Amino acid sequence: SQKIEQNSEALNIQEGKTATLTCNYTNYSPAYLQWYRQDPGRGPVFLLLIRENEKEKRKERLKVTFDTTLKQSLFHITASQPADSATYLCALVWTTDSWGKLQFGAGTQVVVTP
Amino acid sequence: SAVISQKPSRDICQRGTSLTIQCQVDSQVTMMFWYRQQPGQSLTLIATANQGSEATYESGFVIDKFPISRPNLTFSTLTVSNMSPEDSSIYLCSVEVRGHMNTEAFFGQGTRLTVV
Numbered sequence: 001s002q003k004i005e006q007n008s009e010a011l012n013i014q015e016g017k018t019a020t021l022t023c024n025y026t027n028y029s030p031a032y033l034q035w036y037r038q039d040p041g042r043g044p045v046f047l048l049l050i051r052e053n054e055k056e057k058r059k060e061r062l063k064v065t066f067d068t069t070l071k072q073s074l075f076h077i078t079a080s081q082p083a084d085s086a087t088y089l090c091a092l093v094w095t096t097d098s099w100g101k102l103q104f105g106a107g108t109q110v111v112v113t114p
Numbered sequence: 115s116a117v118i119s120q121k122p123s124r125d126i127c128q129r130g131t132s133l134t135i136q137c138q139v140d141s142q143v144t145m146m147f148w149y150r151q152q153p154g155q156s157l158t159l160i161a162t163a164n165q166g167s168e169a170t171y172e173s174g175f176v177i178d179k180f181p182i183s184r185p186n187l188t189f190s191t192l193t194v195s196n197m198s199p200e201d202s203s204i205y206l207c208s209v210e211v212r213g214h215m216n217t218e219a220f221f222g223q224g225t226r227l228t229v230v
Contacts, residue, residue, distance in 0.1 A: 043206050043221025100210035106156040
């Protein structure tokens with residue numbers, strides 16, 4: 001079965017620095033990969049999507065890369081702020097036949113200190 | 115976009131009882147998805163609910179334990195039956211919205227279930 005791994009340890013980072021999160025997967029590459037933010041007591045909120053034929057996507061201070069050779073996606077938060085503190089989840093859709101069926105990683109908690 | 119209202123937001127239930135969770139979407143959608151998030155764990159897909167047909171369950175989940183209704187294109191319920199403490203989790207419903215550039219999932223705020 002397909003497995004998704006994210007850093008289990010919380011990432012503590014100083015305000016203004018760049019946070020980099022990793023999402024690794026096994027076996028074949030997904031059709032697309034998404035990143036979500038989850039705050040305590042809330043459902044996940046969509047941030048970015050990247051397709052298997054794309055290398056990089058950006059949205060404001062967020063950047064995601066996708067390396068199908070390494071079977072890895074990196075998620076960057078530049079100029080981090082305390083408000084960025086949350087758990088970040090990567091989610092994969094393995095085939096275009098499985099729209100909406102997301103397989104999530106366990107998430108990485110980010111703590112941004114002033 | 116989509117706005118999802120889920121209720122109850124939390125509940126404490128006795129083992130052996132059942133709880134029905136409701137999910138209301140502000141627009142018509144073909145498929146709705148139910149996830150479970152156990153403490154400290156990732157979200158796991160339970161089933162896909164299509165209007166007018168039986169729900170499709172993922173491996174490890176069965177209809178007798180998690181019956182789902184989908185009476186129309188904006189509403190679904192998930193029942194957690196004959197509950198045990200192992201069912202203590204957050205249950206979330208989700209819909210997918212496809213745009214020109216993006217496909218994203220929208221989630222309800224979740225139902226935090228504690229079984230005692």
